[in-house]
Amino acid sequence: MKQIFNSKLIKYLKSSPKTAVGIALLMSILILTLGAPLFTSHNPLKRYEGMYQIEPSGEHILGTTQLGRDVFSQTLYGGRKSILVGFLAGSIAVLLSLFFGISAGYFGGIYDSIISTIINIIMAIPNIVLLLIVASLLGGVSPLIICVIIGFTSWPWNARVLRAQTMSIRNREFVYSAETLGESTPRILFVEIMPSMLSMISSAFVSTLIYAIMAHATLEFIGFGDPLSVTWGTMLYNAQTSGAMLSGAWWEVAGPVGGLILLGTSLTLINFSIDEISNPKLSASRFMRAFYRKQKKERHILRKQRKGAY
Numbered sequence: 001m002k003q004i005f006n007s008k009l010i011k012y013l014k015s016s017p018k019t020a021v022g023i024a025l026l027m028s029i030l031i032l033t034l035g036a037p038l039f040t041s042h043n044p045l046k047r048y049e050g051m052y053q054i055e056p057s058g059e060h061i062l063g064t065t066q067l068g069r070d071v072f073s074q075t076l077y078g079g080r081k082s083i084l085v086g087f088l089a090g091s092i093a094v095l096l097s098l099f100f101g102i103s104a105g106y107f108g109g110i111y112d113s114i115i116s117t118i119i120n121i122i123m124a125i126p127n128i129v130l131l132l133i134v135a136s137l138l139g140g141v142s143p144l145i146i147c148v149i150i151g152f153t154s155w156p157w158n159a160r161v162l163r164a165q166t167m168s169i170r171n172r173e174f175v176y177s178a179e180t181l182g183e184s185t186p187r188i189l190f191v192e193i194m195p196s197m198l199s200m201i202s203s204a205f206v207s208t209l210i211y212a213i214m215a216h217a218t219l220e221f222i223g224f225g226d227p228l229s230v231t232w233g234t235m236l237y238n239a240q241t242s243g244a245m246l247s248g249a250w251w252e253v254a255g256p257v258g259g260l261i262l263l264g265t266s267l268t269l270i271n272f273s274i275d276e277i278s279n280p281k282l283s284a285s286r287f288m289r290a291f292y293r294k295q296k297k298e299r300h301i302l303r304k305q306r307k308g309a310y
């Protein structure tokens with residue numbers, strides 16, 4: 001069974017370069033950030049005397065900040081918090097969208113009208129504006145608070161999609177069979193209906209994860225984060241306030257910007273692959289491309305064999 005799974009996975013990765021590149025990038029980022037002590041011996045908060053805003057060197061791979069802190073160690077350790085905030089915020093948003101979206105689509109009636117109204121009201125407010133209002137009311141907030149804010153303001157988009165999908169599944173035979181057998185409502189919602197939308201849910205989680213990481217970095221970049229914590233957002237904020245780019249210290253922003261770009265790219269590529277799996281048209285298109293490549297290869301081999309025969 002394990003060999004079959006491995007062979008299918010390898011074949012899929014070979015037929016989908018986007019997925020392979022996305023997974024490779026994501027795994028590299030996770031290894032570098034989670035295993036930060038293995039790749040740097042510098043403390044991200046330690047100030048090295050006499051090394052204020054020095055260029056990249058053998059000792060300091062990405063140089064130091066204006067306060068004499070190692071940029072490479074801050075990039076690795078800061079990536080931990082940024083990824084954790086994104087993961088927790090994405091989990092909160094997806095759980096809320098699952099609960100409200102599936103329940104509203106299943107029960108309908110007044111409950112559906114109330115949930116739909118709440119969803120429409122939250123969606124009518126620009127999300128980043130809502131985040132700024134909440135963050136400004138709370139003042140300086142920690143990464144955990146930012147994570148909660150993002151999670152509780154990002155769920156309506158996915159809830160609306162899951163509600164519509166649940167309404168289409170609601171009248172299918174397997175749901176009627178479960179109701180006839182007397183299965184409990186939670187079981188019908190989360191055992192019978194939810195598995196039919198796993199690809200949609202995973203795609204929603206990945207897209208929310210991307211949004212959460214970028215929103216977290218944006219809030220901290222404009223000054224709503226904890227300046228004492230080391231994240232990619234606070235690194236950009238500190239580089240901006242110290243005038244790093246104006247003084248030519250490009251390496252101060254290279255770490256966090258590079259981390260955000262690579263992480264966003266990897267998650268986007270993985271999201272594309274999930275869309276291919278869940279969308280029959282995209283899946284068929286991928287199989288057809290693989291078929292045409294195989295045919296082209298076979299024709300090329302046949303031409304070579306004919307030339308050899310002559």
